Amino acid sequence: MSKLNLCVVAMLATLSMNGHCEDYRSGERRVGQGGRPGEAQAAEWRAKRGYPEGKADAADAAATPPVSAAEHRHGGAPAAASGAPAISGKHEEGAHSGGRPGGMRSGGAVWLSDSPPMRGDGSRSGSARGGGMGGMDMGGGRGGPPMKRLWPRVGNDPQKSGFAREDAEAATEIMLVSPGKSEGEPLKMPAENHAGLAFEMPAQGYYRVYLTNRKLQGDKLSISVAKAEVANFGHGGDEEEQARAMLAPRFLESAPIEIVRERQPGEKQFFQLKSGDEQAYLVLQKGLPLQGARVRFVSHQGWSKEAVSDEQGRVVFQVIRDYYPQWSEFQKRFKAACLVIAEAEAAESGSYKDQSYSSVRYQATLSGSYQPSPDDYMSYAWGLGIGLLIVLFCGVAVYLYRRRRVKPFQELRFNESK
Amino acid sequence: MKASNTRLQAVRDAVNRVDLKNFRFWFQIVAFVLFVYGGYFAIDLGSRLPFFSCGYNDEGRAGICYLLPLQHQLSQPWPRLFSLASIAILTGFLTFTLWFIVLNKGWCGYICPLGTIQDWITALRRRIGIRYSTYSESQFEQLTKVKYLLLALMILIPLGVGGGLFSHDVSPPFCLICPARMVLPAFTGDVSQFTIDFSSKTAMVMTALGIAVTALFLVGSFVRKRFFCFFCPMSALHYLLSKPALLKLKKDGNKCTRCGDCYRVCDMGIKEIADDVTTVNIMTDDCTMCLKCVSSCPENGTLKATFAGIPIFESTEEGFIKRMGKGLQHGK
Ligand code: SF4
Ligand code: SF4
Numbered sequence: 001m002s003k004l005n006l007c008v009v010a011m012l013a014t015l016s017m018n019g020h021c022e023d024y025r026s027g028e029r030r031v032g033q034g035g036r037p038g039e040a041q042a043a044e045w046r047a048k049r050g051y052p053e054g055k056a057d058a059a060d061a062a063a064t065p066p067v068s069a070a071e072h073r074h075g076g077a078p079a080a081a082s083g084a085p086a087i088s089g090k091h092e093e094g095a096h097s098g099g100r101p102g103g104m105r106s107g108g109a110v111w112l113s114d115s116p117p118m119r120g121d122g123s124r125s126g127s128a129r130g131g132g133m134g135g136m137d138m139g140g141g142r143g144g145p146p147m148k149r150l151w152p153r154v155g156n157d158p159q160k161s162g163f164a165r166e167d168a169e170a171a172t173e174i175m176l177v178s179p180g181k182s183e184g185e186p187l188k189m190p191a192e193n194h195a196g197l198a199f200e201m202p203a204q205g206y207y208r209v210y211l212t213n214r215k216l217q218g219d220k221l222s223i224s225v226a227k228a229e230v231a232n233f234g235h236g237g238d239e240e241e242q243a244r245a246m247l248a249p250r251f252l253e254s255a256p257i258e259i260v261r262e263r264q265p266g267e268k269q270f271f272q273l274k275s276g277d278e279q280a281y282l283v284l285q286k287g288l289p290l291q292g293a294r295v296r297f298v299s300h301q302g303w304s305k306e307a308v309s310d311e312q313g314r315v316v317f318q319v320i321r322d323y324y325p326q327w328s329e330f331q332k333r334f335k336a337a338c339l340v341i342a343e344a345e346a347a348e349s350g351s352y353k354d355q356s357y358s359s360v361r362y363q364a365t366l367s368g369s370y371q372p373s374p375d376d377y378m379s380y381a382w383g384l385g386i387g388l389l390i391v392l393f394c395g396v397a398v399y400l401y402r403r404r405r406v407k408p409f410q411e412l413r414f415n416e417s418k
Numbered sequence: 419m420k421a422s423n424t425r426l427q428a429v430r431d432a433v434n435r436v437d438l439k440n441f442r443f444w445f446q447i448v449a450f451v452l453f454v455y456g457g458y459f460a461i462d463l464g465s466r467l468p469f470f471s472c473g474y475n476d477e478g479r480a481g482i483c484y485l486l487p488l489q490h491q492l493s494q495p496w497p498r499l500f501s502l503a504s505i506a507i508l509t510g511f512l513t514f515t516l517w518f519i520v521l522n523k524g525w526c527g528y529i530c531p532l533g534t535i536q537d538w539i540t541a542l543r544r545r546i547g548i549r550y551s552t553y554s555e556s557q558f559e560q561l562t563k564v565k566y567l568l569l570a571l572m573i574l575i576p577l578g579v580g581g582g583l584f585s586h587d588v589s590p591p592f593c594l595i596c597p598a599r600m601v602l603p604a605f606t607g608d609v610s611q612f613t614i615d616f617s618s619k620t621a622m623v624m625t626a627l628g629i630a631v632t633a634l635f636l637v638g639s640f641v642r643k644r645f646f647c648f649f650c651p652m653s654a655l656h657y658l659l660s661k662p663a664l665l666k667l668k669k670d671g672n673k674c675t676r677c678g679d680c681y682r683v684c685d686m687g688i689k690e691i692a693d694d695v696t697t698v699n700i701m702t703d704d705c706t707m708c709l710k711c712v713s714s715c716p717e718n719g720t721l722k723a724t725f726a727g728i729p730i731f732e733s734t735e736e737g738f739i740k741r742m743g744k745g746l747q748h749g750k
């Protein structure tokens with residue numbers, strides 16, 4: 001076993017050389033079949049932008065100077081340093097107060113998690129189901145539709161964020177968009193933080209929850225939208241319903257800002273993001289792409305990478321590998337939570353609750369999850385080796401067996417002299 | 419009326435004279451291309467197919483073998499399994515049955531890509547000139563039960579997984595040891611199944627077992643015709659449902675001379691096909707409905723394939739002679 005362990009460690013070490021580097025590729029254009037907007041779509045968006053709907057103006061947002069991509073790290077260094085995560089860049093220790101991950105210019109962002117604080121994200125992921133944004137919790141009583149619970153949390157680190165506390169000055173609105181609906185329906189704020197936002201998922205498809213906060217600070221209006229997309233699919237469910245769900249729109253036209261995870265080419269309903277994957281996100285404002293938004297991807301361990309959205313509102317991150325347990329405790333279905341935070345400022349003026357403002361600060365979050373890359377625990381060499389060995393062994397065994405049964409030719413002689 | 423009758427008879431005679439070997443060869447190729455590459459042409463026939471159109475062939479499949487969703491459905495947590503999900507399981511099973519009863523085991527003899535691959539391996543062996551193996555009668559009797567054992571395990575293990583008795587790493591159990599999982603995706607260039615999963619001991623054992631079975635499949639089907647079909651749980655499931663099937667293999671024992679030709683050509687080595695002169699519905703659980711026996715029988719109307727009671731292909735002396743003239747590969 002120890003030999004095997006060594007082998008596996010060596011394998012992991014080699015793999016980690018290329019599997020973990022997060023990277024922003026603004027210039028690169030991939031041709032995706034997924035939710036990737038085409039040129040025609042972009043043109044349509046540009047045309048639509050001309051409408052005086054809302055006071056938001058792309059030019060304002062675009063005028064926001066792009067923030068140079070800086071890498072942050074906080075929390076302890078990931079364990080098992082064979083092939084340490086190659087996040088190039090600075091290590092900003094001490095940049096955060098009280099051990100809380102800071103970094104965002106204005107304290108923590110509100111986001112929707114599928115586990116409450118302190119339970120440790122991903123801890124339930126030993127089983128294939130539950131956990132992550134793709135799963136569903138059992139509930140709704142025996143035989144009832146599956147139930148999902150989400151907890152509004154605040155902070156920029158998936159593991160360390162606490163419960164989001166209610167802010168008396170802010171106006172909060174929670175919407176649930178069910179599959180097949182283009183409008184959201186209001187969802188009640190939990191009476192207690194621990195209860196979380198609970199909702200039933202009777203239909204197959206993607207359920208989206210939007211938690212919007214509006215707050216006036218001086219002459220600046222802050223609008224934040226925390227979003228979660230929960231996939232609810234069952235094996236053997238209605239296939240037509242599943243197909244419809246894959247084609248349904250995934251953004252809300254009324255959302256002041258939101259992040260949409262772009263589908264991977266050929267993505268199916270049971271998709272799961274893996275370490276090493278490249279993932280694109282779109283930042284949208286009222287359903288239209290927002291250029292120049294600062295977008296940050298924060299991994300389970302709190303590693304982060306920042307990028308600026310292009311004219312299609314698009315950013316691409318490569319998901320890092322930051323799960324390094326003892327090999328005996330390794331879980332291939334470990335669901336690590338991740339967080340995408342987008343921010344933009346706009347010189348919009350107007351009035352909110354009878355008070356005027358001269359600028360708006362937008363913030364959007366989208367939570368998600370990723371699992372270890374199969375390259376971390378699958379080995380072709382062993383597969384091929386075992387296969388060839390057995391083919392060879394069986395082939396030789398059959399050959400020898402047949403040889404043994406062939407009786408050597410014996411000439412029959414009769415002694416006729418007798 | 420009379421004219422149409424004679425025309426029908428002419429068609430029947432033509433069908434009975436058909437070069438079955440050739441017909442089947444091309445039919446299998448078309449079916450193989452359809453089910454292994456049909457996905458590239460956006461063909462999707464659902465996930466209840468009664469043969470091994472492997473679901474792991476993500477890109478190319480034109481539909482999914484029923485065993486995959488069945489095992490997934492059965493491995494759901496028990497509270498869900500015995501309430502909401504049971505409806506989905508029942509409708510799934512019904513759809514599978516509807517597919518199945520159309521062709522009965524003809525799915526195996528003419529459509530199943532894994533069956534076709536075994537036939538191709540057999541053709542290769544024949545070309546190289548290596549002789550084939552058969553089981554002795556007692557071996558046959560023991561081994562024929564294996565498919566029922568696999569079918570039972572394929573149902574019980576997922577139930578155990580859903581009840582928390584086994585780890586998810588053994589699910590779906592049969593797929594993990596099914597050679598189609600490795601062989602079919604390889605035809606579209608996807609060799610990702612040829613791996614050992616080191617994430618847990620169970621996963622390691624199961625993936626190694628899967629590779630071992632695939633290796634055995636390759637060697638086995640090289641030395642024995644339709645080696646894997648003999649152990650296939652799908653074949654067992656077929657047999658349990660075969661009563662209402664539309665396509666049937668029938669025998670008229672009164673006309674049978676027990677010459678044994680049919681037995682000699684049978685890839686599965688089914689002895690009853692020659693020996694049994696009392697049973698009318700002669701299809702056994704190992705049969706793949708390849709109809710080679712019908713084509714090699716020299717007695718008029720002894721063996722026949724019927725669809726919904728109407729004979730569609732039957733043994734005739736004329737057809738036999740014609741096919742022999744073309745060099746039917748007797749017992750090779
Ligand atoms: S692995 Fe075998 S049983 Fe499973 S889906 Fe593929 S063909 Fe069917
Ligand atoms: S018995 Fe053979 S031909 Fe039939 S489903 Fe199984 S593998 Fe395919």
Ligand code: SF4
Nearest residue numbers: 684705706708709711
């Ligand atoms: S009994 Fe006839 S149809 Fe069945 S497998 Fe044998 S030869 Fe084919």
